[in-house]
Amino acid sequence: MSSTSPAKHRFWEAAATIWSAAVIGLAVSPLRNVNLLTAPISDKLLHGIAFMLGTIVWAGTLETGAGKARSVGLAALVCLALGGIIEVLQTQTPTRSAESGDLLADAAGILVGAAIWGLVRGRRSSSPAVASVH
Numbered sequence: 001m002s003s004t005s006p007a008k009h010r011f012w013e014a015a016a017t018i019w020s021a022a023v024i025g026l027a028v029s030p031l032r033n034v035n036l037l038t039a040p041i042s043d044k045l046l047h048g049i050a051f052m053l054g055t056i057v058w059a060g061t062l063e064t065g066a067g068k069a070r071s072v073g074l075a076a077l078v079c080l081a082l083g084g085i086i087e088v089l090q091t092q093t094p095t096r097s098a099e100s101g102d103l104l105a106d107a108a109g110i111l112v113g114a115a116i117w118g119l120v121r122g123r124r125s126s127s128p129a130v131a132s133v134h
Contacts, residue, residue: 008060009061011060012057012060012061012063013061015057015060015061016054016057016058016060016061019050019053019054019057019058020054020082023050023054023082023086024082024086024089027086027089027090027096028086028089028090028093028096030093030095043102043105044101044102044105045105047083047102047105047106047109048105048106048108048109048112049109050106050109051079051083051105051106051107051108051109051110051113052109052110052112052113052116053109053113054075054079054082054109054110054113055072055075055076055079055109055110055112055113055114055117056075056113056116056117058074058075058078058079059071059072059074059075059113059114059117060117061075062074062075062078063121069118071117072114072117072118075113075114075117076110076111076113076114079106079110079113080106080107080110083102083103083106083107083110084103086102087099087102087103
């Protein structure tokens with residue numbers, strides 16, 4: 001059983017779908033187009049931020065009555081797998097290449113996103129208003 005309403009669940013599903021499509025699209029697009037969007041920001045920082053956000057939206061999508069630890073763990077696996085798939089896909093493009101540093105930056109972002117999700121969800125479940133509803 002989901003711990004969120006159907007409307008909230010649809011929001012998280014849409015956010016995770018949009019995030020995934022955007023990250024894959026940017027990862028395999030020609031490098032010159034991506035540089036126009038991201039030139040002032042470090043590539044590794046962008047990876048970290050992107051995968052932090054991905055972990056949060058995937059955790060929201062995967063959250064069940066079993067609790068936040070399971071959803072954020074699954075979200076972390078989904079995002080890390082996607083990061084690995086992206087690195088493999090980039091070897092198949094003429095303008096991109098795989099970098100282990102990118103995957104490490106993805107993992108760092110995933111850890112930050114998991115921590116944020118845990119803090120936010122922990123506060124919600126411990127607040128008196130939410131506790132009285134359950």
